Amino acid sequence: xxxxxxxxxxxxxKHGKDADRIWVTYKDGVYDVxxxxxxxxxxxxxxxxxxxxxxxxxxxxxxxxxxxxxEILEGYRIGRLDVKDVPKAEPDAFSNDPERHPALLVRxxxxxxxxxxxxxxxxxxxxxxxxxxxxxxxxxxxxxTEDHRLTIETLNGKTIDLSVDELKKKYKSYTIGSVIQCAGxxxxxxxxYKKVQGLMWEGTAISNAEWTGVRLRDILAxxxxxxxxxKIKHVHFEGCDVxxxxxxxxxxxxxxxxxxNEVIVAYHMNGVDIPRDHGAPLRVIVPxxxxxxxxxxxxxxxxxxxxxxxxxxxxxxxAFSPAVNIGDELKWDTVPSIQEYPVQCAICxxxxxxxxxxxxxxxxISGYAWSGGGRGxxxxxxxxxxxxxxxxxxxxxxxxxxxxxxxxxxxxRTEVKIPPGVKEFNIIAKAVDRSYNTQPExxxxxxxxxxxxxxxxxxxxxxxxx
Ligand code: HEM
Ligand code: MTE
Ligand code: MO
Numbered sequence: 140x141x142x143x144x145x146x147x148x149x150x151x152x153k154h155g156k157d158a159d160r161i162w163v164t165y166k167d168g169v170y171d172v173x174x175x176x177x178x179x180x181x182x183x184x185x186x187x188x189x190x191x192x193x194x195x196x197x198x199x200x201x202x203x204x205x206x207x208x209x210e211i212l213e214g215y216r217i218g219r220l221d222v223k224d225v226p227k228a229e230p231d232a233f234s235n236d237p238e239r240h241p242a243l244l245v246r247x248x249x250x251x252x253x254x255x256x257x258x259x260x261x262x263x264x265x266x267x268x269x270x271x272x273x274x275x276x277x278x279x280x281x282x283x284t285e286d287h288r289l290t291i292e293t294l295n296g297k298t299i300d301l302s303v304d305e306l307k308k309k310y311k312s313y314t315i316g317s318v319i320q321c322a323g324x325x326x327x328x329x330x331x332y333k334k335v336q337g338l339m340w341e342g343t344a345i346s347n348a349e350w351t352g353v354r355l356r357d358i359l360a361x362x363x364x365x366x367x368x369x370k371i372k373h374v375h376f377e378g379c380d381v382x383x384x385x386x387x388x389x390x391x392x393x394x395x396x397x398x399x400n401e402v403i404v405a406y407h408m409n410g411v412d413i414p415r416d417h418g419a420p421l422r423v424i425v426p427x428x429x430x431x432x433x434x435x436x437x438x439x440x441x442x443x444x445x446x447x448x449x450x451x452x453x454x455x456x457x458a459f460s461p462a463v464n465i466g467d468e469l470k471w472d473t474v475p476s477i478q479e480y481p482v483q484c485a486i487c488x489x490x491x492x493x494x495x496x497x498x499x500x501x502x503x504i505s506g507y508a509w510s511g512g513g514r515g516x517x518x519x520x521x522x523x524x525x526x527x528x529x530x531x532x533x534x535x536x537x538x539x540x541x542x543x544x545x546x547x548x549x550x551x552r553t554e555v556k557i558p559p560g561v562k563e564f565n566i567i568a569k570a571v572d573r574s575y576n577t578q579p580e581x582x583x584x585x586x587x588x589x590x591x592x593x594x595x596x597x598x599x600x601x602x603x604x605x
Contacts, residue, residue: 143217148224155190162217164192167225169218175211177468180336180589182454187384198229199277199383201249202338232278237415240269246338250275251416254343257487261505261550264535265316265409266346273416274321274344276388276451280379280436284412284420289404291362292441294370299362303406303420309361310353313403316537316547317426318509319433320345322456322477325485325597326590332582335590336465342485342597345507347548350424352405355440356398364442366398373397375441375449376423376434387439389449390432392425392478394442401426401513401546404437426546427512429477429592431456452476458587465588477592480511482578484519484570485597494602501554502566502601504532508549510572515545517575522567523555526580526596530555532568542573557603565598 146169154162154171161173163185172185179185181200188196197203233249243253255272263270290300301309323337324344355374356366364371374397378388396402405424406413413419418435425432431451446452457474486506489495495502508516515536520529532551540547549570558564569578579585582595 143219145219145221147221151220152190156186158190161186161189163188163190164220164224164226165194165197165212167220167222168212168216169220170212170215171217172212172215175215178466182450182469182471184450192226194226195229196383199232199250202247235281236279239273239416242270243273244341244343246340250277251279252338254341255346257341257343257490260343260346261487261507261552264347264537264547264550265349268348268409268411268414268417271346271348271408271417272319272321272344274430275380275416277380277382279415281415282379282420282436287420287438289421289437290439291358291364292439293362293364294368294442294444297363301358306353306358306404306421307406310357312351312353314349314351314407315401315403315424315426316347316349316540317401317424318345318347318546318548319430320480320483320509321430322458322480322591324483325593328595328597329582329586329590329593332595333586334465335586335588337590343487344430345483345509345548347507347509348409350403350405351407351410352403352421352424354400355402355404355423358404358440359397359442366394370444371442373443373446375439375443375447376432376437377439377441378418378434379436379438386450388434388436388451389447390434390452391443391447391449392428392432396425396428396478401544404440427479427514429456429480429511432478446476455589456591458585458589458591461584461586463588467588469588478511480509481592481594482508482510482514482516482570482572482576483594484508484516484568484578486566486568486599489566489599489601491599492602494604495557497557497603497605499557501556503552503554504566504568505550505552506568506597508534508551508568508570510570510576513544513546514572514574514576515540515542516549516570516572517542518571519549519551520569520571521553521555523558523564525565526567545573561603563600563602565600567596567598569596
């Protein structure tokens with residue numbers, strides 16, 4: 140390291156986004172990252188720092204501050220930055236984030252990403268707000284409800300806007316039980332099968348709540364939008380959380396979904412104002428779709444002929460073929476955005492590697508199952524012999540939702556006999572949905588480089604004490 144050349148900021152600046160070789164700095168290191176750009180899991184955003192320091196960006200995307208990412212970066216080291224040019228420590232952009240419940244399992248502190256504790260998750264059909272998993276990409280906006288405006292933009296650019304009070308008064312309210320599940324749920328499990336990239340969620344980046352709000356189609360109609368206009372193919376949503384360039388978190392859903400009965404702009408979560416982490420004061424709830432489309436801190440709705448241009452719609456939350464590996468160029472426009480979730484099921488208790496007494500004879504099991512598109516769960520089955528034989532579980536479901544429109548989850552409970560003569564065994568769970576879709580046995584055929592929508596049979600290893 141001592142022998143590497145020293146560069147001034149002036150020199151680094153010549154290697155901006157249009158140069159032959161692209162350099163960045165981090166603290167006092169200078170790096171030529173040209174060969175890494177097409178492999179960057181965060182896409183073109185890396186070019187925001189071309190010819191300059193990544194420090195101010197990583198202050199907001201601190202998932203980079205891990206040994207693994209720093210090791211990748213060190214691989215591209217070409218020199219040291221002149222001491223006079225080293226950036227000062229950034230102010231903490233997350234200092235105004237809300238307080239959180241200590242039982243949440245934090246996977247990344249800034250931005251805040253945390254799972255619900257599996258040992259508590261199946262105790263409540265509707266997850267208490269404090270225990271609801273959190274997936275933030277940026278600092279949490281601090282919005283005064285009285286000042287907040289929701290803008291609706293039509294195809295010809297005409298806009299109307301509403302205060303939260305006006306929205307509540309103008310339109311009929313609806314309440315719906317609906318799951319939010321991150322596309323990265325159970326990524327850690329897929330990573331065990333074969334390494335993937337992304338935040339290492341285990342099995343509880345999912346929760347279920349009762350949401351109250353107004354129908355999206357009522358708002359659209361009021362803004363003069365014909366929801367059956369064939370030119371309108373997608374509805375975009377923008378949040379109030381913006382990145383360093385001022386670009387908000389955003390996503391879109393097809394109009395066909397947007398005009399349905401179930402899509403709402405919500406203001407209550409389990410009967411109280413939506414908490415800050417979950418999108419206060421307004422968020423869109425898209426029952427049956429992946430979490431990423433259910434935009435929090437909603438400030439703008441736009442109807443359009445095309446999907447949202449947002450990074451999270453175009454360059455993330457798309458699952459590639461198992462033929463595409465880490466390091467390959469990711470051709471995002473060759474795969475569609477994830478919308479409806481496939482059938483999912485996981486055991487929450489017992490925890491992996493729990494020790495059970497043979498004398499007890501049985502083990503109590505609890506977990507959840509859910510499928511996208513409103514496809515209710517029709518069966519959940521458990522095996523303790525590697526999938527040779529199965530037994531069915533008792534299911535808890537929301538009575539008012541029929542199996543064709545079941546957006547809340549199914550909780551299950553059962554007990555299994557400890558198999559004779561073994562020192563350890565796996566409890567395996569899998570579910571079947573209303574379309575008779577079920578889950579693959581292993582991750583082999585569904586493995587994808589970003590570790591998304593993993594739904595292979597869930598296996599929990601158990602140790603038997605004699
Ligand atoms: C994700 C490396 C610069 C934005 C990642 C990941 C790696 C990485 C390894 C995957 C992390 C994971 O496993 O979750 C690098 C390197 C950089 C760089 C070596 C050096 C120049 C930047 C810059 C930005 C950025 C300047 C600007 C905002 C992102 C985003 C993600 C990401 C948005 C996706 C995070 C997510 O999935 O939520 N980067 N990055 N990166 N990076 Fe970078
Ligand atoms: N909306 C905004 N504005 N910003 C975000 O970072 N994250 C999305 C979605 N909506 C996000 C967002 C993702 S990826 C998920 S999984 C869900 O919110 C998580 O919702 P929750 O934090 O209420 O559990
Ligand atoms: Mo997500």
